[in-house]
Amino acid sequence: MEFKKVSVIGLGYIGLPTAAVIASRGIKVVGVEINQKAVDTINAGNIHIVEPDLDIVVKSVVSTGNLRATTQVEPAEAFMIAVPTPFKHGEDDSHSPDLSYIESAAKAIAPVLEKGNLVILESTSPVGATEKLAGWLKEARPDLTFPQDVGEQADINVAHCPERVLPGYVLQELVSNDRVIGGISPACSAKAVALYQTFVRGECIITNARTAEMAKLTENSFRDVNIAFANELSTICDQLHINVWELIKLANRHPRVNILNPGPGVGGHCIAVDPWFIVDSCPEQAKLIKQARLVNDNKPHYVIDQIKEAADQFKKPVIACLGLAFKADIDDLRESPAVQIVEHLANDNIGELLAVEPNISELPESMTSKGVEFASLTQALERANVIVVLVDHKEFKSADKAAFAKKVVIDTRGIL
Ligand code: SAJ
Numbered sequence: 001m002e003f004k005k006v007s008v009i010g011l012g013y014i015g016l017p018t019a020a021v022i023a024s025r026g027i028k029v030v031g032v033e034i035n036q037k038a039v040d041t042i043n044a045g046n047i048h049i050v051e052p053d054l055d056i057v058v059k060s061v062v063s064t065g066n067l068r069a070t071t072q073v074e075p076a077e078a079f080m081i082a083v084p085t086p087f088k089h090g091e092d093d094s095h096s097p098d099l100s101y102i103e104s105a106a107k108a109i110a111p112v113l114e115k116g117n118l119v120i121l122e123s124t125s126p127v128g129a130t131e132k133l134a135g136w137l138k139e140a141r142p143d144l145t146f147p148q149d150v151g152e153q154a155d156i157n158v159a160h161c162p163e164r165v166l167p168g169y170v171l172q173e174l175v176s177n178d179r180v181i182g183g184i185s186p187a188c189s190a191k192a193v194a195l196y197q198t199f200v201r202g203e204c205i206i207t208n209a210r211t212a213e214m215a216k217l218t219e220n221s222f223r224d225v226n227i228a229f230a231n232e233l234s235t236i237c238d239q240l241h242i243n244v245w246e247l248i249k250l251a252n253r254h255p256r257v258n259i260l261n262p263g264p265g266v267g268g269h270c271i272a273v274d275p276w277f278i279v280d281s282c283p284e285q286a287k288l289i290k291q292a293r294l295v296n297d298n299k300p301h302y303v304i305d306q307i308k309e310a311a312d313q314f315k316k317p318v319i320a321c322l323g324l325a326f327k328a329d330i331d332d333l334r335e336s337p338a339v340q341i342v343e344h345l346a347n348d349n350i351g352e353l354l355a356v357e358p359n360i361s362e363l364p365e366s367m368t369s370k371g372v373e374f375a376s377l378t379q380a381l382e383r384a385n386v387i388v389v390l391v392d393h394k395e396f397k398s399a400d401k402a403a404f405a406k407k408v409v410i411d412t413r414g415i416l
Helices: 015-023 036-043 054-063 100-112 129-140 147-153 170-176 186-196 209-240 244-251 274-281 287-311 337-348 377-383
Strands: 005-009 028-032 067-070 078-081 087-089 095-097 118-121 157-160 179-183 204-208 318-322 352-356 386-389 408-411
Touching: 005 015, 005 100, 015 028, 015 054, 015 067, 015 170, 036 054, 036 067, 054 067, 054 170, 078 100, 087 274, 095 274, 100 129, 118 129, 118 186, 129 147, 129 157, 129 209, 147 157, 147 186, 157 186, 157 209, 179 186, 179 209, 186 204, 204 209, 209 244, 209 274, 209 287, 274 287, 287 318, 287 337, 287 386, 287 408, 318 337, 318 377, 337 352, 352 377
Parallel strands: 005 028, 005 078, 028 067, 078 118, 118 157, 179 204, 318 352, 318 386, 386 408
Antiparallel strands: 087 095, 157 179
16 A cells, blocks of 8 residues: 555644654655644744754755645645644533544545545544544545444545654654554554554554554553652652652662652643543543642642742742753743743742753743743852752753752752
8 A cells, every 4th residue: 555645734743743754755745734834934944843853854855845834735645633632621620622623623634535545643632532533524524435334445544543752752753663553444444554654663553443542541641640659759758858769769679660750740741631531531430540640730839839938048039940841851841840830939929030941042931021030050050049950951960069069959850
């Protein structure tokens, strides 16, 4: 089965690298993106997101003509949907999945669908979303047949293949990771496997759409629950005057124990979101998964209280916050617990606030407008009386530890 033209809907952190890697295999790829500025940037051979080496691949595939971005969907043999699936915050503190981007993508694709086309949902989705996608396509194109009605004989094939790449390693993991592929029918799965085999070196494992959806949610919930365990341990250890980092190192010497790292909270767009999809589907059963979310969401508030207590020791507190990104050695500030903590401190006006983030060139307006000052590590270590390590960036790990000795230090990442 050969694919000559593939369309990727949504050119963000997943869609753009996926489009570029497929294009690098000599397949014509049309990327569809609603953000005109991103379209122009990509068509000029540049990128609008940060991911190591992605700029080189995009420049190359745009220059060979294999990748082109546009705001309008056009006919293709396969459509890969990589749009956001955030959650909606309900009044009763519920978190339900927002499938509106998938629905819009379905409505955009439907008019150009042709017999024999394959539609793949890559976005992390609640169980049942792929069936809903197939339903929206059917509604818009009653002239075509779909696998939920006619199975193997369908004109259009629909499958779920969740993305699983780690930000910072996307280009490697896109190729090397195994892929879980869940078609609505076996024919859908087989066709999707053929597409992924054009660029994936890992194994493509077939299941049904609902299991594929749940597999992705399970992976991220597994990590969330394990981080929550580490975060809960850190607060227990504070209470008992035990160094949690030493404790975890010791416990991890057991051959069957592997505790993750506590931190200031869980950030990013996946691990703090996806477990809610399971909780929303099965609130009665998903008690541990929900509790883990609550533990991790509470950690920034715990850190804020620690900082306030430290600041209270000084007449004129100068607090240096080291790191703003949601994890080490990336520039991504979205959904970052470090940002949440700094903004909260700024709102509460607890003293002079310095923020150090080696991976960005200026502070976001939301911080400067509240008086947070952008500082280098050297300036921060000189001026502050309270130092808070919020991200374990390599620059902080390699800093001279003697400079921290005379300060009140809150090290949420255990680098000191
Ligand atoms: N974190 C800790 N302690 C740890 C590990 C992580 O506090 O021991 C924090 C990080 O600092 C960060 C958050 O958790 O704030 C999430 O970081 P991460 O590195 O665990 O994960 P992400 O969000 O960058 O990527 C995850 C990955 N999923 C898993 O590892 C199961 C990735 O493979 C997925 O593709 C991605 O979510 C996604 O898009 O769903």
